Amino acid sequence: MNLDVQHLPKIELHNHLDGGVRVATLIELADDVGHELPARSPDELAAWLYQGDSGSLVTYLAAFEHTLAVMQKPEAVERIAYEAGLDLAEDGIIYAEMRYAPVLTTRDGMSREDSIEASLNGFARAQQETGTIINLLVDAMRDLPDSLADARSAARFVGEGVVGFDLAGPEKGFPPSAHAEACRYAREHGLHITVHAGEADGPDSISGAITACAAERIGHGVAIVDDISAGGEMGPTARLVHDRRIPLEVCPTSNLHTLRIPPQQHPLGRLYRYGFNITLNTDNRLMSQVTLTDEFRLAIEHQGLVLSDLHQITRAAAEAAFTDASTRRKLLATIDAGYVT
Numbered sequence: 361m362n363l364d365v366q367h368l369p370k371i372e373l374h375n376h377l378d379g380g381v382r383v384a385t386l387i388e389l390a391d392d393v394g395h396e397l398p399a400r401s402p403d404e405l406a407a408w409l410y411q412g413d414s415g416s417l418v419t420y421l422a423a424f425e426h427t428l429a430v431m432q433k434p435e436a437v438e439r440i441a442y443e444a445g446l447d448l449a450e451d452g453i454i455y456a457e458m459r460y461a462p463v464l465t466t467r468d469g470m471s472r473e474d475s476i477e478a479s480l481n482g483f484a485r486a487q488q489e490t491g492t493i494i495n496l497l498v499d500a501m502r503d504l505p506d507s508l509a510d511a512r513s514a515a516r517f518v519g520e521g522v523v524g525f526d527l528a529g530p531e532k533g534f535p536p537s538a539h540a541e542a543c544r545y546a547r548e549h550g551l552h553i554t555v556h557a558g559e560a561d562g563p564d565s566i567s568g569a570i571t572a573c574a575a576e577r578i579g580h581g582v583a584i585v586d587d588i589s590a591g592g593e594m595g596p597t598a599r600l601v602h603d604r605r606i607p608l609e610v611c612p613t614s615n616l617h618t619l620r621i622p623p624q625q626h627p628l629g630r631l632y633r634y635g636f637n638i639t640l641n642t643d644n645r646l647m648s649q650v651t652l653t654d655e656f657r658l659a660i661e662h663q664g665l666v667l668s669d670l671h672q673i674t675r676a677a678a679e680a681a682f683t684d685a686s687t688r689r690k691l692l693a694t695i696d697a698g699y700v701t
Contacts, residue, residue, distance in 0.1 A: 365656040368670065369698035370453045371677035371691065372641055372652055373554075374579055374609035376528075377460035377479065378427045379644025380444050383409075389430035389439075397426055411647040417560040417618045418530060423647050431460075432468040434478035441479040445486020445494050451651045455681060455691050458483065459497035459526055463510055472513035480521040495682065497524040497554065500542055502534035507542035515549035523682040524552040526579065527569075531560040536568045536575075543573035552576055552682040554609065558583035560618065563597040570600065577680055580643075581608035582615055584636070585627040592634065602636055607680035611643035612658050613650040629663035632673070639677040640670075671699040 383402045390397050399405040411420045431437050441458070448456050462475040476498065483494040498514035500507035507527070514522050525546035527539055536543075536555055543553050555569035559580035566584055569575040578584075578601070587595035594602060601608070612626050632638045640655050642648065659665040665673075678691040 365660070365670070366653050367452055367698075368656070369674065369695050370451065370652045370656070371639070371674055371681060371695075372448060372453050372456040373577070373607075373639050373677055373680060374611055374641035374643055375444075375448070375456060375458050376644050377441060377444060377458045378424055378431060378464070379648075380447070380642075380646050381427045381430070381440050382443050382447070383646070385440065385443060386427060386430060389436050390426070392436075393430060393432065395426070395429040406646075406649065409646055410649050411644075412617050412649075413620075420614075420618050420647065421530070427646070428464050431465045431475075432470060434470060434474050437465060437475055437478040438482040438485075441482025442485045443482075445483050445492060446490060447645070448494070449486065449490035449492040451653055453492055453652060454694055455493045455678065455683070455687075457495050457497050457523065457682060459499050459524075459528070461499035461501050461510070461528060462513060463501065463504065463506070472510065473516060476513060476517055476522065480517065483521065493683070493687065494521075495523040496521050497526045497682075498522055498551075499526045499528040500539060501529040502527050502531065502536075502539065502556075503529050507539040508545060511542040511546040511549075511551075514546060514551055518550040522551070524554055526553075527555045527573070528579075529556075531556060531565055535572070536565070537572040540572045543575075547574060554579055554682075556580060559615070563587040563595065566601065567597040570606065575606070576682075577607040577609055579609045580611060580615065582610060582627050582631070584608070585631060588630075588634065594634075602634070605637045607637045607639055607676065609641050610638055611641045612655055612663075613648045614643035617648055623658055623662035626658075626663065628659060629665065632663075632665070632669065637676055637680070638673055639680055640673055667699065671695070674699070 462472040500510035554577040556579035557569040587598035
């Protein structure tokens with residue numbers, strides 16, 4: 361299908377700030393702090409950071425050591441957030457929810473709160489220049505113990521650009537139930553909840569995110585397909601997600617890299633046709649060298665989706681966004697106008 365998707369209005373709900381640093385910026389900031397990168401030229405560094413052959417989530421996440429190394433000062437976090445906002449706008453994104461774990465930027469003494477404030481300042485500058493709305497989801501790391509402190513830091517910025525709380529990091533061996541208190545605190549203090557689940561672990565991880573953390577959306581969630589028989593009969597977790605219309609933040613290219621499967625084997629199309637509430641996202645633009653435009657093209661070329669499907673998926677993302685009703689109405693109007701053929 362010859363369809364120009366570059367300029368279609370898009371919504372991005374699952375995008376890691378530390379997974380989308382510009383390569384040139386990474387090199388410059390690494391020089392500033394004396395961090396040794398695995399390569400010096402932009403092309404060689406981009407090739408090293410590319411995780412297309414990672415084959416596992418743990419291997420994929422190892423590349424973040426280099427981006428996080430340069431995110432230990434407020435001015436660096438603000439710059440990276442600002443540039444991310446510009447890059448998203450260039451890709452036709454009209455609303456985005458970026459996420460990262462502020463606790464991972466505290467090695468040199470920066471507080472979680474200072475890190476969050478810096479990222480919000482960067483997003484605000486980008487929004488002022490481009491019109492793209494950017495909100496923040498604060499990640500707690502599943503393999504670190506003090507997620508309640510992350511929730512408390514996030515809650516201090518409710519109404520100032522922080523709209524949600526997330527659990528990220530290694531999935532296997534770190535169940536959502538271990539962070540139920542943090543999720544409860546976040547929810548009680550006005551934050552929405554989304555949880556990485558069903559990316560590197562099975563359907564039980566998804567059901568745990570819903571029952572233990574009251575997740576309103578599921579980050580990735582593609583393992584839900586393992587709870588569906590070849591004939592389409594749904595097991596209890598798949599039925600729960602399907603019937604409640606719980607949005608799945610699907611990141612196809614990232615999944616291809618961590619699971620080592622060809623694009624036609626990704627469950628995106630199957631889940632969409634079964635009626636799951638699908639949204640399309642990039643996850644990590646640097647490590648997967650992908651844009652949301654690329655994800656749209658993948659859905660068309662390898663999953664059989666057409667313009668009307670992309671329209672429906674983008675509307676679903678706007679409906680699932682952690683934003684106010686007025687903003688949602690404006691987003692939906694912009695989407696509908698942009699998909700008129």
